[in-house]
Amino acid sequence: MLSGKLSADPVTRIGHGPEVDLALRTADLVKDYRRGRAVDGVSLAVAAGERVALLGPNGAGKTTTLLMCLGAIRPDAGEIEILGHRLPRGRSRAMQQVGFAAGYLPLPQSVRVIEYLRMFGRLYGLRRPDVAAREGLARFGIAQLDRAMGTELSSGQKTLVGIVKAAMHRPRLLVLDEPTASLDPDVALRVRTGLRELSTEQGTALLVTSHNMVEVERLCERVVFLSHGRVVANGTAAEIADRYGRDDLEDVFLHLARDRKSEVVP
Amino acid sequence: MTEVYGPVAGSFWRVMAVAGRHAYVLQRSPHRLFDVLVWPVVDVLLFGSIGVFASSRVNGGGQQVFLYLLIGVVLWHVVYQAQIGVATGFLEETWSRSVLNLMATPMREWEYIAGVALFGLAKLVVGVSAVALIVWGAYAFNVVAVGPGMIPVAALLLVIGWAIALFVIGLVLRFGSGAEAFAWGILFVVMPLSGVFYPVEALPPVLRPLAQALPTTHAFAAGRTLATGDPLPWDELALAATGTVVLVGIALGYLTWMLRIFRNRGYVTRYS
Numbered sequence: 001m002l003s004g005k006l007s008a009d010p011v012t013r014i015g016h017g018p019e020v021d022l023a024l025r026t027a028d029l030v031k032d033y034r035r036g037r038a039v040d041g042v043s044l045a046v047a048a049g050e051r052v053a054l055l056g057p058n059g060a061g062k063t064t065t066l067l068m069c070l071g072a073i074r075p076d077a078g079e080i081e082i083l084g085h086r087l088p089r090g091r092s093r094a095m096q097q098v099g100f101a102a103g104y105l106p107l108p109q110s111v112r113v114i115e116y117l118r119m120f121g122r123l124y125g126l127r128r129p130d131v132a133a134r135e136g137l138a139r140f141g142i143a144q145l146d147r148a149m150g151t152e153l154s155s156g157q158k159t160l161v162g163i164v165k166a167a168m169h170r171p172r173l174l175v176l177d178e179p180t181a182s183l184d185p186d187v188a189l190r191v192r193t194g195l196r197e198l199s200t201e202q203g204t205a206l207l208v209t210s211h212n213m214v215e216v217e218r219l220c221e222r223v224v225f226l227s228h229g230r231v232v233a234n235g236t237a238a239e240i241a242d243r244y245g246r247d248d249l250e251d252v253f254l255h256l257a258r259d260r261k262s263e264v265v266p
Numbered sequence: 267m268t269e270v271y272g273p274v275a276g277s278f279w280r281v282m283a284v285a286g287r288h289a290y291v292l293q294r295s296p297h298r299l300f301d302v303l304v305w306p307v308v309d310v311l312l313f314g315s316i317g318v319f320a321s322s323r324v325n326g327g328g329q330q331v332f333l334y335l336l337i338g339v340v341l342w343h344v345v346y347q348a349q350i351g352v353a354t355g356f357l358e359e360t361w362s363r364s365v366l367n368l369m370a371t372p373m374r375e376w377e378y379i380a381g382v383a384l385f386g387l388a389k390l391v392v393g394v395s396a397v398a399l400i401v402w403g404a405y406a407f408n409v410v411a412v413g414p415g416m417i418p419v420a421a422l423l424l425v426i427g428w429a430i431a432l433f434v435i436g437l438v439l440r441f442g443s444g445a446e447a448f449a450w451g452i453l454f455v456v457m458p459l460s461g462v463f464y465p466v467e468a469l470p471p472v473l474r475p476l477a478q479a480l481p482t483t484h485a486f487a488a489g490r491t492l493a494t495g496d497p498l499p500w501d502e503l504a505l506a507a508t509g510t511v512v513l514v515g516i517a518l519g520y521l522t523w524m525l526r527i528f529r530n531r532g533y534v535t536r537y538s
Contacts (some may be wrong), residue, residue: 100370122283
């Protein structure tokens with residue numbers, strides 16, 4: 001059952017109506033670490049071409065959820081399906097259509113940008129990785145960096161190269177963990193523009209975590225809030241702000257961060 | 267439309283991509299040639315000179331000691347280079363915090379291991395060739411002249427080195443950077459027990475059963491037999507091959523187990 005209304009059940013709350021292709025579907029994901037439960041029954045659905053933000057305070061379970069969706073962490077319970085491939089069995093086939101970048105991951109220092117991208121292009125099975133790499137670099141306005149070494153790049157440039165790496169094989173789902181954490185506003189705008197183009201031109205779905213609420217409101221069509229490993233809100237930025245009686249997403253975020261024991265919004 | 271390879275060609279290119287990535291790292295980090303070139307030179311000069319000294323002072327059998335030391339150092343570098351190449355290849359991913367990026371690609375675990383092993387094989391050829399050349403140039407010992415019997419012996423030691431490397435990778439997955447020392451140290455625990463430079467009978471009696479259980483012991487014994495001009499000892503080779511199969515099975519089982527723990531406990535966040 002799919003609903004157009006704001007719902008705490010994200011499987012029934014995707015942004016594109018009842019008949020949609022899902023890029024990602026998770027059901028009742030649970031992950032326990034020794035320090036406690038990190039993810040507690042998270043269900044998500046991201047439609048093809050949809051841009052979704054996964055928000056929440058530190059320790060809310062965002063990164064663990066993303067890493068489970070990538071197959072890097074195994075859930076204790078629940079199901080993950082990416083573009084029809086069930087994880088973990090279908091991980092390799094699913095990952096051919098998924099790109100991943102994180103603002104906190106460095107670039108290897110001993111390789112040139114083009115060598116790094118060529119390697120990942122081959123890992124994604126591209127026949128002409130250099131062509132895809134140069135197209136990606138041009139899309140994000142850093143074509144001149146192709147021969148640069150990892151050590152010669154600013155942190156913002158490294159982040160951009162990481163996003164080019166994630167998108168060069170034209171994935172149908174792009175998973176981005178804090179993609180603009182180290183970028184100045186100008187470069188962040190370039191990233192948002194590039195990502196939006198990818199989504200509209202190629203139908204790439206985005207699942208993005210960020211602590212920048214303004215950026216989320218500008219880039220994403222839908223927001224899923226996590227707190228204590230649970231989905232506590234799911235809808236457009238305006239709907240969520242309205243639901244919590246706050247002015248904007250940042251206010252909601254601050255409210256949730258202060259009140260870590262907040263109830264699930266019905 | 268982005269053109270992609272089919273499954274078989276895709277696997278091939280993923281293996282090549284991993285090997286190529288490590289080639290770039292080696293090319294830009296000359297100090298990593300230490301394992302490939304410096305250690306072989308040091309070992310050959312050390313053990314070769316001990317052999318020359320021994321053969322000049324010992325009446326009867328001195329030449330045999332010399333021979334044992336030289337064939338031992340050549341074969342030792344087969345297993346050492348094979349192990350260090352694969353183990354440090356994976357460590358490179360942890361140092362550069364590439365583990366998560368690699369796990370988020372279609373690459374399967376075996377493709378990664380094959381890529382690192384392929385690059386390690388190239389390093390091994392360089393390292394062992396350096397050993398063989400120095401042994402020949404400095405001590406007039408021609409490894410090639412020992413004959414084709416050395417091929418299965420070297421092949422078994424190569425596989426043993428890879429198996430031990432898989433065990434080291436499993437340790438690093440489970441225990442993190444604290445287990446890195448095993449990459450360089452684990453073989454030196456095996457070395458005295460394997461009779462690299464001497465027969466097992468030279469070991470204290472209490473250690474001999476343990477030594478006999480190691481496939482390396484039988485491989486080195488076969489190598490010594492060949493070096494002294496005797497025919498290939500098939501019994502030793504069979505024991506070495508059997509032990510190698512068992513070792514590979516244990517190493518793969520251990521690595522699979524540790525990988526499961528790595529994913530279950532979310533240890534990938536150590537490298538992100």
